[in-house]
Amino acid sequence: MLSLGKSLRSKFPILKRKIRGKRLVYLDNAATTQKPIEVIREIENYYMNTNANVHRGLYKLAEEATSQYESSRERVAKWFDSKPENLIFTRGTTESINLIAKSWGSKYISADDRVLAPLSEHHSNYVPWQMICEKKGAEFVSLPLLQNLKIDRDILEKNLAMGAKILAFSAQSNVLGNKENVKEICELAKKYGVITIVDGAQIAGHSRFSIKDSGCDFFAFSGHKMFGPMGIGGFVASDEILSSMPPWQGGGEMISDVKRDSWTAAQSPYKFEAGTPNVVGAIALSKAVDILDEVIESGLEDHVLNLSNYAYEKLKVFENVKFLSKEKPCGAISFWVESMHPHDLATILDQDGIAIRAGHHCAKPLHQHLNVQASVRLSLHAYNDFDDIDDFIESLKGAFSFLL
Amino acid sequence: MSLEDLYRSVILDHYRSARNKGKIENPDFHAVGDNPACGDQLEIFISCLDDGTISDIKWNGEGCAICCATASIMTESVKEKSKQEILNLVEKVKKLIKGELDDSEKDDLGELIVLEGVSKFPVRVKCATLPWVSIEIAIQGKKEASTE
Numbered sequence: 001m002l003s004l005g006k007s008l009r010s011k012f013p014i015l016k017r018k019i020r021g022k023r024l025v026y027l028d029n030a031a032t033t034q035k036p037i038e039v040i041r042e043i044e045n046y047y048m049n050t051n052a053n054v055h056r057g058l059y060k061l062a063e064e065a066t067s068q069y070e071s072s073r074e075r076v077a078k079w080f081d082s083k084p085e086n087l088i089f090t091r092g093t094t095e096s097i098n099l100i101a102k103s104w105g106s107k108y109i110s111a112d113d114r115v116l117a118p119l120s121e122h123h124s125n126y127v128p129w130q131m132i133c134e135k136k137g138a139e140f141v142s143l144p145l146l147q148n149l150k151i152d153r154d155i156l157e158k159n160l161a162m163g164a165k166i167l168a169f170s171a172q173s174n175v176l177g178n179k180e181n182v183k184e185i186c187e188l189a190k191k192y193g194v195i196t197i198v199d200g201a202q203i204a205g206h207s208r209f210s211i212k213d214s215g216c217d218f219f220a221f222s223g224h225k226m227f228g229p230m231g232i233g234g235f236v237a238s239d240e241i242l243s244s245m246p247p248w249q250g251g252g253e254m255i256s257d258v259k260r261d262s263w264t265a266a267q268s269p270y271k272f273e274a275g276t277p278n279v280v281g282a283i284a285l286s287k288a289v290d291i292l293d294e295v296i297e298s299g300l301e302d303h304v305l306n307l308s309n310y311a312y313e314k315l316k317v318f319e320n321v322k323f324l325s326k327e328k329p330c331g332a333i334s335f336w337v338e339s340m341h342p343h344d345l346a347t348i349l350d351q352d353g354i355a356i357r358a359g360h361h362c363a364k365p366l367h368q369h370l371n372v373q374a375s376v377r378l379s380l381h382a383y384n385d386f387d388d389i390d391d392f393i394e395s396l397k398g399a400f401s402f403l404l
Numbered sequence: 405m406s407l408e409d410l411y412r413s414v415i416l417d418h419y420r421s422a423r424n425k426g427k428i429e430n431p432d433f434h435a436v437g438d439n440p441a442c443g444d445q446l447e448i449f450i451s452c453l454d455d456g457t458i459s460d461i462k463w464n465g466e467g468c469a470i471c472c473a474t475a476s477i478m479t480e481s482v483k484e485k486s487k488q489e490i491l492n493l494v495e496k497v498k499k500l501i502k503g504e505l506d507d508s509e510k511d512d513l514g515e516l517i518v519l520e521g522v523s524k525f526p527v528r529v530k531c532a533t534l535p536w537v538s539i540e541i542a543i544q545g546k547k548e549a550s551t552e
Contacts, residue, residue, distance in 0.1 A: 341468035343442055344411075347528060351407055359442045367443070373466055374443050402407065403416075403469065 002298040005385035011036045011291075012383055022353035025388045030174050030332045030379035031357055032224045033205060035288075039227055042287045046280040054279050055253060055270075069279045072286035073269070079289045080219065081210035082236045088272045089282055092233030093201040094124040096220035097168070099272060100197060100235065101128040103248040104218075105166070111137035114164040116194075118143045118151050119365040120175070125168045125199040125220075126365065138165070142365060148326045149176055149366075151185065160192040167194050171209065172202035175363045175377065176325040177308070177332035179203065186215040195241075201225055205381070206304065206331060208296060211236050223281065227295075228288035232281030242268040249274040295382045304331050307380045311389045318400070324366075324375055332379040334361070340403055342376045348399040354392055409521035410528065411469065414477070419469040424479035426462045437538030437549040439530050444471055446534050448542045457486050461539075468531050474519060475535035481516055487543045494540045501532045 002008060009015045012034045017024045026034060046068075052061035054069045070084070077087040090096045105128075109115065115129045119142045126142075133140040141159060146152045151169060160167070167189045172179045186196045197218040203209055204221040211219045218241070222233040237245075247254050247265050251274035256266045265271045308330045315321050315335060324334040336342065342358035349356055357377040360367045367373065378392060428449035437446040444467035451460040461482060463475040478497075482490050497516055499505040503523030510517060522532040530551040541549035 341466075341471075343468040343528070343531060344470070347410065347525065348407060364443065402411070403419075 002294055002382075004295065004298055004300065004303045004382045006383075006387065008295075008383045011038075013037055013040065015383060019353035019355075020351060023391070025352075025354040025391050027354065027356045027378040027380065027384065027388060027392060029205070029381035029384075030177075030202060030225070030361075030377065032230065033227050033381055034383065035229065036227055036291050038291060039229065039284050039288045042284040043229060043280055046283055051280075053276055065279055068283050069277070072282040075286040076234070076282070076289055077236065079208075079293070080204075080221075080236055081212045085268055086238065086242065087234055087236050088242075088269045089232065089234045089277055090272075091231050091278070092222035092224065093199060093220045094222075096218075096233060096235035097125055097197065097199065098128045099248050100218055100220070100237075101132045103245045103272070104195075104241070105129075105132040105136075107244075107246055109133070109136045109138050109165050113138040114141055114159070114162070115139070115166045115168070116141045116143055116156070116159050116164050117168040118145060118170075119369055120145055120149060120173055120363065121168065121170060121365070122174050122199060122201065123362040123364070124201070125170060125197070129166065129168055145369070148178075149173075149324075150178060151180055153185075153188070156185070157188060160189055160194050164192070164194045166197060168197040168199070170199040170202065171214075172206070173332070173363075174202050174379075175332060175334050175361050175366055175375070177202075177330045177379070178325065178327060182214040182216060186217075190215065202331070205292070206296075207301060217241055223285040223288065226285075226288055226292050228285035229281050232278045232285050239268070242271075245272075247271050247274065251275045253277075298382075300382050303382060304380050304384075307384055307386070307389060308333060310386060311378065311380075311392070314389060314393045318396075320400075322372075324370055324372060332377055334375045334377040336372050336375045337400075340400070342374045344403055345376050345396070345399050348402060349392070349395045352391065352395040352398070354395050356392070410525050412518040412521060414515060414518045415469065415473040418473035418476040422472055422476040424462050424476065425464060427464055428460060428462050433542040433545065435538050435542035435546060435549055437534050437541065437551070439467075439471070439534050439551045441530060441551070442468070444468065444531070444534060446471065446475060446538050448535075448538045450539075450542055452487075455486075458483055458490070463535065463538075467534070468528075470522065470528055470531040471534050474532045477515055477518070478535045478539065481514065482539065490539065490543060494536045497536055498533060501529055501536075 014034050050064050052065045054066040073084045077084045130140050171182050189196045196216045198216040200219050200221040205225040218237045220235040224230040254271050254274040255263050257264045320338040321335050346358035359374050431449040432452045433450040435448050446465035449462045453459045461479045501522045537549045
């Protein structure tokens with residue numbers, strides 16, 4: 001068991017950094033998490049001792065690199081309760097969803113089909129679907145939300161019953177922090193034969209997620225939001241679905257044979273991994289998953305909930321602070337301040353070493369729906385503690401007196 | 405570098421009580437500027453005299469203190485100028501905001517010199533640039549501008 005909060009910070013070297021002489025207070029974990037020393041060492045170790053291209057060399061280094069890369073696939077697949085051949089490594093959630101839209105979408109979405117996505121989605125699970133619908137002459141349906149900003153199940157069911165090819169939704173919102181019941185929504189979609197794509201970018205960094213239990217067809221995630229390095233992530237889908245999908249990029253690795261005039265594709269996962277993959281990224285991600293496992297086991301969800309409640313109570317005191325979430329937020333807390341722009345707040349907080357996100361957090365349709373131009377978001381993780389919230393609140397008070 | 409470099413008292417004053425904010429019915433020039441990174445939008449309305457000099461200018465929109473104050477200061481600085489004079493000024497101020505303007509060129513900037521501090525905050529350069537990009541596009545007769 002690890003002790004979360006302050007005492008975990010020694011594992012994350014960057015948290016020792018001073019920003020303009022002040023302690024770094026990192027509250028932008030929904031954008032990316034900081035990296036534990038073990039993950040950083042794994043990257044260094046790979047390039048110091050193992051570096052070679054995978055799946056082709058017949059020498060010791062290549063053999064080790066391949067074996068470590070494939071063991072990482074096994075580790076990460078197991079983490080999501082899946083099989084290694086069902087896990088495709090990509091650059092992350094965005095690339096995964098684009099791959100699915102371009103490969104599955106190009107083959108199976110036709111004119112007059114409908115693709116559904118709630119308006120609260122991150123642009124990465126929204127724009128790729130708008131793009132493929134535009135290309136195919138299909139209809140992109142932006143689903144309205146309930147008052148509490150969750151998916152309206154009645155409207156969803158009506159839309160599923162009207163016929164749809166795809167339902168794309170997030171397991172956890174990057175703006176509001178609220179979670180959807182993935183299992184129930186996927187069951188509902190299945191009833192109408194609609195394929196589900198779950199954006200797992202946020203949930204994968206905070207909770208255990210069993211793809212098997214959830215019943216979703218596709219699950220996409222980003223390694224860098226789960227203590228892993230940037231540029232590695234992936235998606236998981238069933239044997240049946242993966243074998244029905246064409247490759248999206250051609251090149252080395254993705255073929256089983258190439259003749260002068262023709263080619264045949266390799267089996268999954270290699271069919272979708274043309275070119276040299278991010279080997280070191282996958283290996284470091286596997287280490288990150290080990291640490292995340294331990295952190296979750298040590299009570300990450302309760303820790304984040306406690307901190308969220310603390311921050312919410314402190315923020316609520318300010319009359320001019322308005323929350324985007326209609327429920328008590330958890331994990332990510334987004335708010336705006338009357339007559340004060342989030343960018344001004346972010347700049348002022350930055351002077352005190354406090355890193356928060358200001359803007360629309362890649363969820364413009366949600367902000368438009370709420371009639372909020374931009375918001376401030378603080379998002380929490382294992383190494384955050386009450387002192388981070390206290391420093392944030394103090395700095396915020398300073399910003400108010402400076403600007404108003 | 406301090407906050408006061410960015411938020412000079414003149415900027416805070418224009419932010420708290422903006423000048424020339426509003427709309428002009430049937431303007432000679434009109435454009436909408438957009439900063440995709442933050443979602444800020446700014447509208448510029450311009451009326452001209454027969455000789456082409458600016459007789460009235462208004463700006464409208466919501467944005468951060470830097471963007472709004474810059475729009476306010478800008479509208480005060482361009483009245484009674486010709487289109488070419490404004491285009492020259494736009495080039496100069498864009499350089500000033502990025503910290504690329506020679507000291508010898510700063511003498512005639514007047515109040516606009518307060519925008520110099522923005523150059524020390526690279527992530528805020530676009531905020532101060534948006535009004536200038538918007539006015540540039542407006543007087544060139546185009547409709548939409550972007551800081552990207």
